[in-house]
Amino acid sequence: MANDISLQTATVKAMLVRDAGGKSIPSIQSLLKYDKYIYGLLGLAFFVFLWWFANSTGVLNPKFLSPPQTVLMTLIAGVLPDGDIWPEIWPSLGRGLEGFAIALALGILGGIFVGSFTLLEKVLAPILLFFRNLSILALFPVFLLFFGIGEESKIAIVAWASFWPIFISTTSAVKGVERILINAARTLGAERPYIFAHVVLPAAVPNIFPGIRLAASYAFTALVAAEYLGATEGLGIYIRASQERFEIPSMYAGILVLGLIGVAINLVLTGVEQRVTRWQLGITSR
Amino acid sequence: MTELVTGLTKSATGNAYKLYAGDLGKTFRHISHGAGTAATEVLKGFNLAIQEGEFVALLGPSGCGKSTFLNIIAGLEDFNEGRLLLDGAAVRGVSKTVGVVFQSYALFPWLSVQKNVEAGLRIRGVPARERHEIASRVLRMVGLEGFTQHLPHRLSGGMRQRVAIARALAYDPEVLVLDEPFAALDAQTREFLQNELLRIWETVGRKKTILFVTHSIDEAIFLADRIAVMTKRPGKIKSVIDVNLSRPRDDTARATAEYGRIRREVAAILQEEVELGK
Structure with a gap:
């Protein structure tokens, strides 16, 4: 997957060289600046998905590992000023x-x-x-x-x-x-x-x-x-x-x-x- | 020549001189494996007297102890024998009237050029506004007014050495000692800075007393009033040669007959020492 992305990056850069006046391409280019965050978010999303998936399929016992949405709701309720956390x-x-x-x-x-x-x-x-x-x-x-x-x-x-x-x-x-x-x-x-x-x-x-x-x-x-x-x-x-x-x-x-x-x-x-x-x-x- | 040497050491007290080293000796002791303690005699019977406002070059074969002598004047190193007088008073430790310029610049890399030059003033408790003014003036003098906010590593070697000279001049020391300051620079920059150093030295109101350590004969002749040539280790002054070239000097001085004559004389003395060393 990483290979694909770097290939795409190379293609985008090559296109930019040829057509510097392009409209949609510079916006992709400007996104590349934040690649660290984008990749990080991808990783995070993948992790939460695995967590959720393991729960909903019953691979991991929900009694021991609560599903992410439940934990998140408990967390939000808990950190409100009148919450218990x-x-x-x-x-x-x-x-x-x-x-x-x-x-x-x-x-x-x-x-x-x-x-x-x-x-x-x-x-x-x-x-x-x-x-x-x-x-x-x-x-x-x-x-x-x-x-x-x-x-x-x-x-x-x-x-x-x-x-x-x-x-x-x-x-x-x-x-x-x-x-x-x-x-x-x-x-x-x-x-x-x-x-x-x-x-x-x-x-x-x-x-x-x-x-x-x-x-x-x-x-x-x-x-x-x-x-x-x-x-x-x-x-x-x-x-x-x-x-x-x-x-x-x-x-x-x-x-x-x-x-x-x-x-x-x-x-x-x-x-x-x-x-x-x-x-x-x-x-x-x- | 020998009369000159004795002439320089004739004053028993050394009171008349700006800087006076009498029979100075320095031995390094170190623990060596197997043989107990070993001692290296670096300086022995070192005599040198420098007048106020004089520019003296200290020249010698490598490892002869010229940097050790400079470190002793700077107060970074102690000595075992003899006397060292500054304005007739014995020197122990760092003297606040001596400014030092190192070959490797030794600028504080986290401080801007301006703050580097202010360092000595700050240590002396000079108020912020005043030290800013002084540093700005000195930086103008060395031609770096456009680089005050730069960090040292953004500058070239020659510019860094000018910052180091400015830093040493900022607190107005009586004596300036320079340890092979231009040795690490390329030939063009070196000659440019030699000219600059003379210009700066001649512009400041009262001429500073300068001791300039070098291993370059040409540099020594071009800059100095007198050249003190050292023997090999344990180092002492072998001879002192007058440089009778008119001031202010420029590059044409390097082409005069007198320059050539001194060059041959100094080279012969150095050659002798190097051969003795073999």
Whole structure:
């Protein structure tokens, strides 16, 4: 199928060369600009169709997998201001973003610090290696012990989970900053704090961002797990409670909301990344 | 010639000079596999004195330590022996009255040309409007007023090096040191920038003291008042040669008999060092 489409594209382009004054052809041409979205929509439509098809033919048991239209209706009803999902979104989003923000600040600061001092890195290496590879689930009881079963422990768990990718990518990004840029700043009279904030950080940002995006997804994974542990409100507990009450469409609606939050955060982060790394256009293959 | 060298080092205190290096020595220690620590002596008994407003070229065989000496003046590197005086006072670390231009430009790629040139002023806490004015003026001086909002990598190598020179001049340093600044450029651009550098140097009110590191004899003669030729490693000054070509200089200077004479003299000294190295 892909072959057919590229063939068509080639034909359209060839026709354009011959007949630049054509009327209907430029509109196809202008559509080609949005090919990424068009193909994406096609893929999405195909996925929903499969979902619906599997349901209506009974290949998958509708009791376990609700049909897409039912899930969508439950979702819409749920996220209306008086719906039952709406009040669950904000506690989760709040915890997730708070934990993520803490991880962002500590991860970048700590990463710049550890990445800048080789000795410090050597001293800390074994400890860091131990903790970064430790399962977050194993640490849950520890967090409960320290922070109780309230909000703090959940935020701490999210912060812990998203700290590591940010910290690790920052450490290596800082080590990758060209020495000559730091030397240039020093000869201009800059002291350490200025160099960290105005040379090391901007030079490292493009390589920190993959870690930040990974951290955002870790944050919400950890959040749901933390909410399963015990919470009175939040999407994690909503999904689990729906399943226990056997309100399966609600369960899927909750999962869908969580997934959409993930997509939205990723879009926001990609936008921010493009803004702060715009200067790299033309230097790298971005 | 030997009198000249001694003449330059006669002042015991070095107070009269803008820049004075007396018996400077630098040894790098590094851990080598198997043999414990090894040491490389890069500079030994290095003597050089530069007057205020003088343009001195530092010439030497590759690996002789000329860049090390420049890094010491820039404050990027420490030294083990001897003295280094700037305006008669000992230098330790980065001096805010020295401007440095690197061969690889070392511009901040995320900052516009304008912001790059403003960097040194910003570090010194100059208010935004004032530093904008100064940077604009310096950029006009180097002929880049039409490129202030460009990012460095959108410019050619020669233009980038002009930005780097502008950045180093913006905060008005007393001494400007340049580390093979034109070595990576093509021949035409190099000669154009040599002319530009002289023009800029001669336009600024009080002439800056310049130390220009190069491995090109022609560049050294065309630009400098005096040429300091180094020995092979461990490097020290072998001889200092006066360049008595009238200023302002232009391309016709390259065709004079005096130019040819100096060229032969310097080439002979360098040749000696290269052969000693073999």
